[in-house]
Amino acid sequence: MPYVKIEVIEGVTREQKAAVVADVTRSLVDRLGKRPEQVFVVIDEVSADNWGAAGILVSEREAAKREVASAANSSQ
Amino acid sequence: MPYVKIEVIEGVTREQKAAVVADVTRSLVDRLGKRPEQVFVVIDEVSADNWGAAGILVSEREAAKREVASAANSSQ
Amino acid sequence: MPYVKIEVIEGVTREQKAAVVADVTRSLVDRLGKRPEQVFVVIDEVSADNWGAAGILVSEREAAKREVASAANSSQ
């Protein structure tokens, strides 16, 4: 009866989701002896505006990286 | 102070949500003696592309069912 | 395929849990048309030391209430 929740930054294709669901289900069947039809996997795609790491929103960190890269290019 | 999270495949009307919230709150009040204003219920509607069961995305299983039904119809 | 998580302060009997699981499952069957065998309900009993409301641990608020009650009794 396992239930699995996967939270990941958005931008995952349907094929990627299908592959992860298959992998995770197989692991729970192989390692824990669960029946596959009892395994639920829910994927939650989270906006980069809604995920913080090291105290900063992922969206802000990516914007800062782009600025640094842009400044490096324009100073060449 | 109970908190309840309900995850369900998307496609639930506002009336259905209101009914489930009322039912679940009443159960926690009646069975556990909680005060209703302390019961939070959060409903999370999950896309069929983001829910896996038995190792397969729900969206893929439904597509497969439609193909089988369509093949059955066209072979008549 | 609904999944339900119920978080509640610890101190719930097995009979109470069974009643809540039955109620919640019936609601999802009646209101949303789900099949009962597809409804998972997980109950998470949380220690009063691990639940905060209004900025205070539930265990601390209860201790404060007991002190007030005790002071009221001893001052009579």
Next chain:
Amino acid sequence: MPYVKIEVIEGVTREQKAAVVADVTRSLVDRLGKRPEQVFVVIDEVSADNWGAAGILVSEREAAKREVASAANSSQ
């Protein structure tokens, strides 16, 4: 390695999210001695149609308040 999930009614600006992520991360660093790069904070904005309190959807309670306010205005 703390993981924090914050569920809140939708309508939060990016600046507010950034401030909350910074506050929560600082608290876990200062109070628990965690390293900031190990703190994940995920914000989940929930529709007022998907949040129930006291047995009623937040969206319905707000609609009821607006009706009362409107009736009070028109009866003046």
Next chain:
Amino acid sequence: MPYVKIEVIEGVTREQKAAVVADVTRSLVDRLGKRPEQVFVVIDEVSADNWGAAGILVSEREAAKREVASAANSSQ
């Protein structure tokens, strides 16, 4: 930055947990291109008294199965 939560009925060995954590992390690295050090996996072992399926606590269903088996044995 994926975060994975796995809820499973209690009774999982440390070796099983280590194998599942390794499998799930590898899947997110291989399928989604995540870096392994950014993958968190949290396992939550749930008591059979706290998990309901098909409207019945798992602990009650198992007790009912044992009674049936015992009755079958004693009637032979």
Next chain:
Amino acid sequence: MPYVKIEVIEGVTREQKAAVVADVTRSLVDRLGKRPEQVFVVIDEVSADNWGAAGILVSEREAAKREVASAANSSQ
């Protein structure tokens, strides 16, 4: 009506929990304008056997570190 869940490796004192609950509640009051009595914070202390990072259980990584430290000491 915010709900906050904090998952952290076990070994947190009651004083630390109280401080984190106070900090997080204040942040949601100050930043988002929420009323404190509507803020729930639930702390989930997770065993080092149940938390995986970079594909390895935290308990195993700590055991490996202790072995390395012990080997370094005994070789001096």
